[in-house]
Amino acid sequence: MNQEFLLQLITAPVVTEKSSLAADKRNQYVFKVNNSANKTEIKAAIEKLFEVDVESVKTLNVKGKVKRFGGSLGKRSDIKKAYVRIKSGQEIDFVSA
Numbered sequence: 001m002n003q004e005f006l007l008q009l010i011t012a013p014v015v016t017e018k019s020s021l022a023a024d025k026r027n028q029y030v031f032k033v034n035n036s037a038n039k040t041e042i043k044a045a046i047e048k049l050f051e052v053d054v055e056s057v058k059t060l061n062v063k064g065k066v067k068r069f070g071g072s073l074g075k076r077s078d079i080k081k082a083y084v085r086i087k088s089g090q091e092i093d094f095v096s097a
Contacts, residue, residue, distance in 0.1 A: 006045040009037045013094050014081060028085045029092050033059070035080045042082045052090045058083040 013019075014030040022028040033042055039057040046054050060083070064076035086092065 006048055009034050009045045028083055031082045033080050033082045046084050050092045053087045055085045
């Protein structure tokens with residue numbers, strides 16, 4: 001896989017309180033990924049971009065909420081999240097990456 005395709009798969013890291021606890025306790029990081037990405041592509045992208053060894057990948061489809069904008073209804077976009085567990089002793093540094 002080329003570098004451009006891998007960069008399109010991984011949209012952004014998810015930095016929340018829950019994801020920070022997962023990183024500390026289970027060595028697990030959370031990323032927003034492309035809706036069409038599968039687990040093997042996500043694993044290859046994380047290993048190549050951050051140079052770590054991935055143990056497992058769990059994906060989650062998050063449905064967008066229906067929200068009210070003035071008098072009309074709108075819908076937020078659906079997103080896909082990937083929970084990536086890496087081998088112990090390794091870490092992903094988002095500041096320098």
